[in-house]
Amino acid sequence: MDIQMKRGLLDVCVLGAIKDKDSYGYQIIKDMKPFFEISESTLYPILRRLEAAELLSVRSAEYNGRLRKYYRITPRGLARIEEFRREWEEILSIYRFVTREREKDDQT
Amino acid sequence: MTKREFFADLRARLSGLSEADVRKSLDFYEEMIADRMEEGMGEEEAVAAIGTPAEIAERILSEMPLTAGTVKKSTRCEGGLRSPWVILLLVLGSPVWLSLLIAVFAVILSLCAVGLAVFASLWAVFGSFVACAVGGVLGGAYFIGIGSGLPGVAMIGAALLCAGLAILSFCGALVATKGVLWLVGQIGLGLTGCFAKKEVEG
Numbered sequence: 001m002d003i004q005m006k007r008g009l010l011d012v013c014v015l016g017a018i019k020d021k022d023s024y025g026y027q028i029i030k031d032m033k034p035f036f037e038i039s040e041s042t043l044y045p046i047l048r049r050l051e052a053a054e055l056l057s058v059r060s061a062e063y064n065g066r067l068r069k070y071y072r073i074t075p076r077g078l079a080r081i082e083e084f085r086r087e088w089e090e091i092l093s094i095y096r097f098v099t100r101e102r103e104k105d106d107q108t
Numbered sequence: 109m110t111k112r113e114f115f116a117d118l119r120a121r122l123s124g125l126s127e128a129d130v131r132k133s134l135d136f137y138e139e140m141i142a143d144r145m146e147e148g149m150g151e152e153e154a155v156a157a158i159g160t161p162a163e164i165a166e167r168i169l170s171e172m173p174l175t176a177g178t179v180k181k182s183t184r185c186e187g188g189l190r191s192p193w194v195i196l197l198l199v200l201g202s203p204v205w206l207s208l209l210i211a212v213f214a215v216i217l218s219l220c221a222v223g224l225a226v227f228a229s230l231w232a233v234f235g236s237f238v239a240c241a242v243g244g245v246l247g248g249a250y251f252i253g254i255g256s257g258l259p260g261v262a263m264i265g266a267a268l269l270c271a272g273l274a275i276l277s278f279c280g281a282l283v284a285t286k287g288v289l290w291l292v293g294q295i296g297l298g299l300t301g302c303f304a305k306k307e308v309e310g
Binding site: 024025026027039040041042044045047048049064067068069106 | 168
């Protein structure tokens with residue numbers, strides 16, 4: 001996959017992983033596994049980038065006697081997902097146009 | 109590699125970042141290791157699973173925008189012009205830079221003088237043509253008055269020629285004056301620009 005495209009998809013995939021409920025780093029990696037095998041060192045900069053862009057917010061909560069960071073999607077993050085959906089509908093219609101069955105030439 | 113070794117190594121590699129950024133990064137990886145160990149991994153196995161400190165540090169540093177605040181202050185030049193060493197250098201170097209500065213000013217002044225002289229002589233040419241024209245007309249009138257018509261008419265003719273040349277030289281001198289004034293203005297602007305820039309930098 002094109003590296004630029006992958007980068008954009010990774011961002012939105014992380015947003016997808018926290019879309020329904022708050023999640024934490026390791027859980028996000030496990031949820032994304034079927035689509036992207038990402039490592040912690042890949043996830044960390046993405047989370048920071050999304051936080052800086054205010055697409056998600058971070059809070060620390062106690063878990064098992066230690067602090068764990070939970071990530072929550074912001075309204076801007078949800079708007080980004082909606083934008084992604086519209087973009088891909090457009091791309092899909094282009095895809096259908098490009099990959100349509102070739103019309104048989106009338107050879108009469 | 110144990111957790112302790114891992115974090116000591118990672119911290120050393122992130123030493124260029126601010127303490128807050130280092131803390132944030134270390135917290136993140138600490139949480140990751142703890143989560144894996146809770147799932148049943150051993151410490152060394154969990155550490156190995158998240159990657160080597162070298163690649164993690166490289167990733168963090170490459171994604172970090174180099175804006176103010178992320179990089180420690182020590183990398184910047186501290187003190188600026190107020191540092192005692194700079195003042196000492198300025199004092200010790202004064203025989204050199206002071207004389208150079210005076211020379212530069214002398215050159216600028218002499219250029220101004222040359223410009224002024226050129227423009228004064230142009231106006232002098234104009235003035236002499238005017239004087240010739242006036243004198244010629246008066247002289248010619250006098251000659252005609254005392255009865256010698258031919259030299260009188262010749263003199264008035266010469267005076268008219270001078271008047272024409274005076275008009276031409278007036279145009280020339282006016283253009284040259286405008287040019288010199290424009291040039292002086294530009295030099296002035298350039299000099300003040302230089303100093304204003306230095307003030308901003310200091």
